[in-house]
Structures are given as C-alpha cells and as structure tokens.
Amino acid sequence: MTELDERQVVESQRILELLFAYMPKIAAERKMDGLLILMADLGRSIVAADRCSLWLVDNDRGELWTKVAHGVSELRIPHDAGFVGYSVKTGEPLLIKDAYQDPRFDRRSDEKTHYRTTSVMTVPLMNSAGNVMGVFQAINKQGTNEQGEAAVFSIQDLERLSLTAVYSAKTVESAMLNMELEATQREIIHILGEVSEYRSQETGDHIQRVAEISYMLAKFLGLPEVEVERIRLAAPMHDLGKVGIPDAILNKPGRFTDDEYAIMKTHSEIGYNMLHNSKRQLLRFAAEISRSHHERWDGRGYPRGIAGEEIPLAGRICSVADVLDALSSPRCYKQPWPEEKVKEEFLKQRGAQFQPELVDVLMEHWDEIYSLYRRNSD
Numbered sequence: 139m140t141e142l143d144e145r146q147v148v149e150s151q152r153i154l155e156l157l158f159a160y161m162p163k164i165a166a167e168r169k170m171d172g173l174l175i176l177m178a179d180l181g182r183s184i185v186a187a188d189r190c191s192l193w194l195v196d197n198d199r200g201e202l203w204t205k206v207a208h209g210v211s212e213l214r215i216p217h218d219a220g221f222v223g224y225s226v227k228t229g230e231p232l233l234i235k236d237a238y239q240d241p242r243f244d245r246r247s248d249e250k251t252h253y254r255t256t257s258v259m260t261v262p263l264m265n266s267a268g269n270v271m272g273v274f275q276a277i278n279k280q281g282t283n284e285q286g287e288a289a290v291f292s293i294q295d296l297e298r299l300s301l302t303a304v305y306s307a308k309t310v311e312s313a314m315l316n317m318e319l320e321a322t323q324r325e326i327i328h329i330l331g332e333v334s335e336y337r338s339q340e341t342g343d344h345i346q347r348v349a350e351i352s353y354m355l356a357k358f359l360g361l362p363e364v365e366v367e368r369i370r371l372a373a374p375m376h377d378l379g380k381v382g383i384p385d386a387i388l389n390k391p392g393r394f395t396d397d398e399y400a401i402m403k404t405h406s407e408i409g410y411n412m413l414h415n416s417k418r419q420l421l422r423f424a425a426e427i428s429r430s431h432h433e434r435w436d437g438r439g440y441p442r443g444i445a446g447e448e449i450p451l452a453g454r455i456c457s458v459a460d461v462l463d464a465l466s467s468p469r470c471y472k473q474p475w476p477e478e479k480v481k482e483e484f485l486k487q488r489g490a491q492f493q494p495e496l497v498d499v500l501m502e503h504w505d506e507i508y509s510l511y512r513r514n515s516d
Contacts, residue, residue, distance in 0.1 A: 153298065156183050164309060171205055173313055177306045181274055184302055185259070185295040188278035192263075192306065193222050195271055202226065202273070213247060220244030222273045225260040229270055231300060234258040235290045257290040261299045263307035271311065274303045344463055345374040347510055351459035352452075354507055358499045359455070368423060369452050375424035376431045376456050379409030391471050403440045406432050423452065431456040434491045446493075454493050458484075458500060461491070466511045477508060 160180045167173045174192050182190035193202045195217060202222055203214045217223060221232050224242050237243040237255040248255055257279050263272040276299055279289040353370035361369075380388060383405050387398050394402060409428030413421045429441065430453025437445030465475045465483060475483075481504065488497040500507060 153184055156180065170310075170313055173310065174205060177302075177310070181276060181299055181302050181306075184298050185276050185291065186280045186289075187259075187276035187291075188280055189253075190274070190276045192310075193273045193275060194310070195226060213250065215244065215246065219246070221258055221260045222275050225262045225273045226270050229262050229264070231262065231296060232258065232260040233291060233293070233296050256288065259291045259296055259299055261296070261303040263303050263310065265307060265311050271307065271314075274299055274306065344467065345377075347463050347467075348376060348456065348459045349373040350510065351462060351507055352455050354503065355455045355458060355496060355499055356452075358503050359496070361451075368420065369427075369455060372420055372424035372427050372452065373456050373459065375409065375413065375421075376427050376460060377405065377409065378412060378424075378428055379405035379407065382408040393471075403432070406430075407441050426450045427452050427456050429453070431460055433457070435493050436490050439491075454496060458492055458496050462500070462507075466508070474511075477511070480508075 157180075160176060160183075164173065164176050164180070167176055174194075178190045178192050181187070181192070191204045191213075193204045196203055196214075199214075200217050201214045202217050202219070203212060205212045215223070218227055221234065221237070221240075221242055221244070223244070224230075225232060234240055234243075235257055237258050238245075243255070243258075247253070255277050257277070259274075259276040261274040262270045263274065265271040276291065276295070279291045279295070281289045283289050349370050352373040353366060356366040356369045383402060387394070387401055390398065406429050410425045413425035413428060416422055416425070427450070430444075430450045433439035433442065433444055433449045433453060434457075435446060435449070435454070437443055439449075462480065462484070465480045466477070468474050481501075484492065484497050484500060488494050
C-alpha cells in the first residue's frame with residue numbers, strides 16, 4: 139500500500155468515526171438551535187474548516203440567518219448576499235480559494251466579527267420539493283499544504299460537505315416540520331382556551347396569566363424543563379369545559395344557587411370528557427388538568443373529592459395559578475382583591491385548599507409572580 143493510499147484509509151476512518159460520534163447526538167436533539175450547532179460542528183470537523191455555519195432561508199423577511207457561526211451570536215444577511223446568497227439563488231455549490239479576490243464576497247460578516255476570510259466552500263441544502271432551504275458554508279481550511287502554504291479546500295472537501303448537506307437537509311426539514319406542528323398545536327390550544335374565556339366574558343389574558351403562573355410555579359418547584367413546558371402549554375385548557383355551561387349561569391353577577399353551583403361545577407368534567415380520548419399526549423395531559431384543578435388538598439374539592447398527592451401535580455399547580463388570578467383580577471361578580479388580602483388568603487389555605495409546598499413556593503417568589511398584576515395595574 140502506498141503512502142497516499144494509507145493517508146486515504148486513515149482519513150476515511152476519521153470521517154467514519156465522526157459520523158458515528160455525531161449521528162446519535164443529532165438524532166436525540168429536539169431543539170433547532172442545538173441541531174444546527176451539531177450540524178455545523180460535524181461539517182467543520184469533516185472538512186477541517188476553521189468555521190462552519192448552516193444558514194437557513196427566512197422567506198418572510200427575505201433574509202438568511204444563522205445562529206451557529208462559531209464564536210458569534212445570530213447573524214442575518216439579505217437572502218442574495220455574498221457566497222451564501224449566490225448558492226441560494228443558483229442552487230450551485232462554490233469552491234473559493236481567496237474570498238477577497240471574488241466580487242461576490244460580502245465582507246459584512248467579517249466586519250461584524252473582525253475575522254479574515256480566505257478559502258470558502260458553500261453547498262446548498264435542498265428540501266424534499268427541490269427548493270433551496272439553506273446553505274452550508276465552510277470557511278478557512280485548517281493546516282498547511284505540502285509547500286508549507288496555508289491550505290485551501292479541495293474538490294474532495296466539497297464532495298464530503300455535499301454529502302453532509304444531503305443528510306443535514308433531511309434532518310433540518312424534519313425538525314422544521316415538527317416545530318410547525320408543535321406551534322400549530324400550541325396555537326389551537328390557546329384559541330380553544332380563549333373560547334371558554336370569551337363565553338364567560340373574561341379576557342383572554344386570564345388564560346395567559348394562568349399559563350405563565352403555572353409555568354413559574356413548576357419551574358420554582360424544581361420540575362424538569364420538559365414537564366415545566368408541558369404544564370405551560372396545557373394550562374390554558376383548564377376551563378375549556380365552560381363552553382358547556384349555560385350563559386345565564388356562566389355570567390351571573392351574583393351568588394349561585396345550590397342548583398346553579400352544581401351545574402357550574404360540571405365544567406371540569408366536561409373539559410375532561412372533551413379531551414381525554416385525544417390521540418395527542420398533550421391534550422390528554424390537559425384533560426387531567428381540567429378535571430383536577432378544582433380539587434383541594436384536604437379532599438373537599440370537586441369533581442371527585444380526591445386529596446393530597448392523589449391530585450395530579452399539574453392540577454395542584456394550576457389550582458394555585460387559577461385562584462391567584464381569580465382573586466387578583468376583576469370579575470363580573472367582584473372587584474380585584476388587594477394584594478395583601480390575596481396573600482393572606484393563600485397563607486390561610488395552606489394545607490387546606492392548596493398543597494403546603496406550593497404555597498411556600500408562591501410566597502418565596504411572590505414579588506416575581508405577582509408582578510404580572512402590578513404591570514396590569516400600571
């Protein structure tokens with residue numbers, strides 16, 4: 139075997155090891171920022187670049203953006219700017235030895251980052267419809283050539299980055315689709331929550347505040363990030379069952395009769411029945427919140443009269459958030475309570491209506507949480 143063959147075997151082994159190292163990380167990553175960083179790092183390692191970025195097309199703003207240019211924050215440029223813009227416009231890759239000798243070079247990135255670009259590669263990322271969705275850009279080949287001069291990217295480097303771009307495009311497109319689906323689900327959940335508030339003549343701000351307070355309580359309680367976010371997304375559905383309550387009861391300005399109160403209490407089960415058979419895990423989770431957020435720690439709540447840790451944690455959290463907002467906001471039947479009176483009520487209900495630890499968390503972070511109402515007052 140010649141020395142050249144040996145170098146090729148070693149290089150092929152290096153690339154194979156890189157792929158085995160990065161693929162599990164990329165498959166496990168759920169956030170777009172993290173995914174783009176991994177992709178850029180993989181591309182940089184494969185072609186031995188000093189920097190590698192994965193630019194994405196923002197059609198709404200007519201721009202290209204990246205968060206993965208190493209050592210800098212988000213960059214945005216016009217969609218037709220520079221080498222990256224050329225690859226977006228033409229769908230063609232570029233292999234440039236000296237950027238400053240090429241009239242297509244956009245120096246703005248260098249000016250922002252105080253960096254000196256020399257050799258450059260760009261490779262377009264194509265989506266499943268055959269349109270350019272982004273561009274891989276590698277900058278400045280590391281090392282020196284056999285003559286001791288600064289190395290530049292080769293045709294072989296371009297081929298390797300092109301193969302990486304094919305895999306990256308499929309992965310990024312899938313992630314974008316998932317993000318769009320999640321965003322759509324969140325918007326639908328929020329709209330459905332607002333439907334219940336609209337019928338009860340309460341502002342949609344109520345569900346936003348309940349969601350935000352639930353999020354803060356869960357975070358301060360030390361729950362995992364995934365669970366904290368899940369509670370924030372599902373909390374707006376807590377009163378969805380109000381759509382099944384007659385207007386005469388829902389918007390009655392005075393006290394309920396016993397019969398009216400019995401009908402009003404059915405909203406928690408109505409909401410549960412609307413959601414619990416969903417194929418979406420988040421909606422089934424929201425169903426549990428709907429059914430459990432009127433339960434009490436001492437077992438005197440409704441609809442099931444369960445107590446303590448029998449009540450789902452998300453329901454316990456949402457209960458605190460819902461009552462805090464109900465007491466602190468105007469309703470058709472009352473004016474908002476003064477802040478100190480609200481605080482006293484939660485201390486009074488510690489261990490009765492509410493889980494003691496949740497009241498403790500609320501008191502510990504009172505100023506931060508109650509600032510929602512001070513802002514509204516201002």
